[in-house]
Amino acid sequence: MGKDLSYKDKKVITIGVVRDLTGLSERQIRYYEERKLIFPERSGGGSRKYSFNDVELLMEIANKIEDGIQTHEIRREMLREQKKQNQEEIRRKMIQGQLNAQFGLRKGQ
């Protein structure tokens, strides 16, 4: 149930490493969070922790900003994409439900 997100989605990278990986400034990285484009986790002491996916996302964000797109516009784009993907997932699950009802695949035993 759900794919193995083990590496790419695990939030383990501190902001300094993200800075080195992306070439962005820490200021920029924190600002994109403030604008709700990126959502790091926090360590017990409060340090931000990012995933490799976050790193890739940050680079996409940086590209769009260079193209003059504003953060709130980027945010809308991202929300739209997400909604589309959620609906796809719902559709898949409904189809799966139909199949299970038809052929009676039960989970557990």
Place this chain on the structure above:
Amino acid sequence: MGKDLSYKDKKVITIGVVRDLTGLSERQIRYYEERKLIFPERSGGGSRKYSFNDVELLMEIANKIEDGIQTHEIRREMLREQKKQNQEEIRRKMIQGQLNAQFGLRKGQ
């Protein structure tokens, strides 16, 4: 040429996160480095950085130590494994070389 080591082998995780991920103490993690079982990179300021592969390796090491195997013995095991893998790689490359010679596949145009 060579596989895409992009995530699993990238050294981006600081020791505190590795501690949380493995359940080992920082002392243990540093000690296994001292015994040449693990090889983190260093940031500019000198902080250790580990890969997900390192994290997995550390858990294997911890298991062996719990089984009473000493670090120098673990080290020998690892060297043996490495040597075996290197030889496999050499063999593969030689075979590949033969095939290229036979069928004249040239690289570049």
Place this chain on the structure above:
DNA sequence: CGTGTAAGGAATTCTGACACG
């Protein structure tokens, strides 16, 4: 041998603010 710990210092990160434009 493998690990805990206290010690002191250095690198890292955090937040809120002022600045520019």
Place this chain on the structure above:
DNA sequence: CGTGTAAGGAATTCTGACACG
């Protein structure tokens, strides 16, 4: 709006050493 920066503090990490066993 997006980003730089100086400021002060807190969390993180580092090394070398002493301890136990």
